[in-house]
Amino acid sequence: MSEPITRRKILVDYRIRVSRCEICGRRYFPPKPFCDVEGRRSRIRYEDYFYRKGLFYSGAVIRRPTNRFSYLGSFISCIVEFDGGVRTPGRITDIVPDEGEVDVSEFIGREVVPRFRRTYVDGESGLIYYSSLAFSFADDYYEYREYKPVKPSEGSEKPGIVGYGVYIPKFRVKNTNPAMGGGVIERAVPFPDEDATTFAVEAGRRALIHSALDSRYIGKCYIGSESTPYAVKPSASTVIQALELGEPYEDGFFTGGLDTQFACKAATDLFIDAVALVSCPLFKADYVMVIGADNSQAAPGDPLDYTVGAGAAAYIFGKRDVIATLDHYVSYTSDTPDFYRRDGEKYPRHGGRFTGEPAYFKHVTTAMKTILRRSGLKPGDISYVALHSPNIKYPVRAALSVGFTMDQIRPGLVNRYLGNLYSGSSPTALAAILDIAEPGDRVLLVSYGSGAGSDAYIFTVTEKVEEKRDRAVSVRSQIENPKRRYVDYATYRKWKEASSV
Amino acid sequence: MTGRPYAAIIGAGRTRFGELWYENPESMVVKAGLEALESVEKGLHRADIQACYLGSFMYQVTNKLGLVPGYISRELGLNIPMSQTEAACASSSSALHNACLAIRSGMYDVVLVGGFEKMTDRYGKIVDDLMFAADPREFDAGFTFSGLYAAMMARYMYDFGKGDDRCRIALAQIAVKNHQHAVNNPYAQFRSRITVEDVFKSPLIADPVRLLHCSPISDGAVAVVLCRPEIARRYTDDPVYIVASQQATDHVSLYSRTSTVEIKATRLAVGKALREAGIGLKDIRLAEVHDCFTIEECLFMEDSGFYRKGEGWRGIYESIESFQGGKHIPYVGDGWEVFVNVGGGLKADGHPVGATGLRQVYECFKQMRGEAGANQVDVEGGIKYALCHNIGGTGGIANVHILTREVTL
Numbered sequence: 022m023s024e025p026i027t028r029r030k031i032l033v034d035y036r037i038r039v040s041r042c043e044i045c046g047r048r049y050f051p052p053k054p055f056c057d058v059e060g061r062r063s064r065i066r067y068e069d070y071f072y073r074k075g076l077f078y079s080g081a082v083i084r085r086p087t088n089r090f091s092y093l094g095s096f097i098s099c100i101v102e103f104d105g106g107v108r109t110p111g112r113i114t115d116i117v118p119d120e121g122e123v124d125v126s127e128f129i130g131r132e133v134v135p136r137f138r139r140t141y142v143d144g145e146s147g148l149i150y151y152s153s154l155a156f157s158f159a160d161d162y163y164e165y166r167e168y169k170p171v172k173p174s175e176g177s178e179k180p181g182i183v184g185y186g187v188y189i190p191k192f193r194v195k196n197t198n199p200a201m202g203g204g205v206i207e208r209a210v211p212f213p214d215e216d217a218t219t220f221a222v223e224a225g226r227r228a229l230i231h232s233a234l235d236s237r238y239i240g241k242c243y244i245g246s247e248s249t250p251y252a253v254k255p256s257a258s259t260v261i262q263a264l265e266l267g268e269p270y271e272d273g274f275f276t277g278g279l280d281t282q283f284a285c286k287a288a289t290d291l292f293i294d295a296v297a298l299v300s301c302p303l304f305k306a307d308y309v310m311v312i313g314a315d316n317s318q319a320a321p322g323d324p325l326d327y328t329v330g331a332g333a334a335a336y337i338f339g340k341r342d343v344i345a346t347l348d349h350y351v352s353y354t355s356d357t358p359d360f361y362r363r364d365g366e367k368y369p370r371h372g373g374r375f376t377g378e379p380a381y382f383k384h385v386t387t388a389m390k391t392i393l394r395r396s397g398l399k400p401g402d403i404s405y406v407a408l409h410s411p412n413i414k415y416p417v418r419a420a421l422s423v424g425f426t427m428d429q430i431r432p433g434l435v436n437r438y439l440g441n442l443y444s445g446s447s448p449t450a451l452a453a454i455l456d457i458a459e460p461g462d463r464v465l466l467v468s469y470g471s472g473a474g475s476d477a478y479i480f481t482v483t484e485k486v487e488e489k490r491d492r493a494v495s496v497r498s499q500i501e502n503p504k505r506r507y508v509d510y511a512t513y514r515k516w517k518e519a520s521s522v
Numbered sequence: 523m524t525g526r527p528y529a530a531i532i533g534a535g536r537t538r539f540g541e542l543w544y545e546n547p548e549s550m551v552v553k554a555g556l557e558a559l560e561s562v563e564k565g566l567h568r569a570d571i572q573a574c575y576l577g578s579f580m581y582q583v584t585n586k587l588g589l590v591p592g593y594i595s596r597e598l599g600l601n602i603p604m605s606q607t608e609a610a611c612a613s614s615s616s617a618l619h620n621a622c623l624a625i626r627s628g629m630y631d632v633v634l635v636g637g638f639e640k641m642t643d644r645y646g647k648i649v650d651d652l653m654f655a656a657d658p659r660e661f662d663a664g665f666t667f668s669g670l671y672a673a674m675m676a677r678y679m680y681d682f683g684k685g686d687d688r689c690r691i692a693l694a695q696i697a698v699k700n701h702q703h704a705v706n707n708p709y710a711q712f713r714s715r716i717t718v719e720d721v722f723k724s725p726l727i728a729d730p731v732r733l734l735h736c737s738p739i740s741d742g743a744v745a746v747v748l749c750r751p752e753i754a755r756r757y758t759d760d761p762v763y764i765v766a767s768q769q770a771t772d773h774v775s776l777y778s779r780t781s782t783v784e785i786k787a788t789r790l791a792v793g794k795a796l797r798e799a800g801i802g803l804k805d806i807r808l809a810e811v812h813d814c815f816t817i818e819e820c821l822f823m824e825d826s827g828f829y830r831k832g833e834g835w836r837g838i839y840e841s842i843e844s845f846q847g848g849k850h851i852p853y854v855g856d857g858w859e860v861f862v863n864v865g866g867g868l869k870a871d872g873h874p875v876g877a878t879g880l881r882q883v884y885e886c887f888k889q890m891r892g893e894a895g896a897n898q899v900d901v902e903g904g905i906k907y908a909l910c911h912n913i914g915g916t917g918g919i920a921n922v923h924i925l926t927r928e929v930t931l
Contacts, residue, residue, distance in 0.1 A: 084728060
């Protein structure tokens, strides 16, 4: 496919854009500028189904796919019918059909929900194509929440977190060798049509749903990741287009955005920038989105190959309807080459035990101790600690050494079940805590990024947290979701490679 | 009352369908074309041909060819007007439609119509390339052509079969019947009999479609010679007249059509063709029908009006179950009997996409003149009218031609 064709398809496929005749109500997909029935009298409005459910109308299990889709093996293609009768083609994702004949009629009439996924890629060096014409069954792993934006409150408060969303893929691999993984017992695995950008879109969508914020009010979007699928071409622009962040103008949006890289703290480093931006009179928008997203990479057989996970956490920062105010901040950096990946290399390398004492522990504990000292708070004043978790041993040891207890640490130790989400690691730990936090709770977040540095933040949870809670898809519910599926090590490696092309 | 025919068919030729490893697209067309010329009993020379109408679908990608008229000019040694029509699987019937209009316009007296496809030269990407005849978003959803027809079949079985196993069996019996019909067809790609059990044991391609529900990947070419009806007897004592040539179109995309269990273009084109020919469905005793997948033959039997919508599978099942003896199995209904795809259809004769529409005409021409040899169908009272039904893609276009030997000029 060419670049111009891709751009034109993006405008329809990212949001499932449909045209509707206001006179007779007929809908058209792909959208067109007039109604077949009303002709010249047509009054066309455009709408989209990005947040809507549809019904499986019919389909087939594709056993002999086109070359473009051979990376998926067998899968289900379908026709989806939405409210108002409009139909679109689609593919059911995250399902591997049985080898025996599948009775497609059993799918007919089931509810499906759009997911933002890759369609396919043009080889190693061509474009990567994305679309929302990938669907999962509504009763599958992904819990559905309606997106109902509400008008933000008047006035402004102390800035902080307005909403958040975590996206963990459906599949898991178990660590069968207990000696490896440093306490990580199972990990999230991407389906072959996922990557860091699709994670970011899904997490961002959940953050918008959770905050109930109209996406047009967001004026900046940062994506922290060390596995963005393009070396040059921002994931941020894909996320902005898909989530329609910022005031729309022609076929673009008045929003800035960029991808950032600082190993596993690429996202948390921007939390302070987000808060600074919303407090800056020059910045005309009220909200900033920061996403930590990674399809964490590890060479086969490397110790990291027992810890890497996949997923994303998105945060919206602003000054209205804040669920957790940002009260204190410290960042500490040194040039410590403990973990790195040269440009063009597939997998990161690391210094083995050097990643511990002089790297992780030094930076994390320095940031942690400093923020306590500067804020005048003691470990006992903090309700929960969310830490970057390359494994389980490291964060526990670091937090205990500063005087925290397991009760403060445990709720954030979700990487035991998800693996190391790299840039999404400490943000996901923070989300797991916000899922359960009460108004007044103080939460300490400490990230770590190799290379190396740590950001420490102290948040205070507000009453708004409870009002928004039901709209979140909690981290715990994703960990425990009975629809999650396990794959073996070989499948995990195969899918990881496919999703990294 | 049959109106004035568009044209008379005075000759027809074809290649065998199958894997023709030693043929180029243009060499196949010339073989079929020369055979068509030589089949004209009272003689016809190349110089008598005033124009050529060609139909093909994928030559540009399978063989990196363009400007097909230039190739055919070189091969035939002619410098006459030629045009090439692309309408996916309905390419050559669309060329035939254009040829009919050209003769009726009075522009030409004698034209050659050809259809061809060379599918095996790019075996490794043919499944991808066939999707040119579908909507790009269907491709992006992972659909293959068999997948799209499987979606039709799944919905058909859901809406009308309602769990009745006879529906599933009927959709396999269509393949069994068409294979049986090809046994005595010397040009057919598959001349072997199969059973319903074979169909159900064949590999899954796109559930519920299995390999033996599908027409094959084929090479082949067909040509027919048309002339102005009034001069047909200069060339043959037994012309076959085209008394209806109708076309209807619908969305290229299956998902956006009103129904996925009806080919609307078929319904419209058959209706218009019958009205044009001034006959009723019951007058049709032979039909060459587009059976790229067995569900499509079933849909034709309903969309044409032979069976009511949703009851085609039952009619097919009962026709085949109650059949005794003979080499050709007719479909029967209330006061009618029609033989469908007596040469094996797309399923067994083969489906070189751009040649198929004319292959149907070739088959009817030979059958109506009693020239089908060992595969001659035995129709009580003879075949007064035959119908050719050719669709493109999943139903984005349908061409219907009605043929007869008896006209008043």
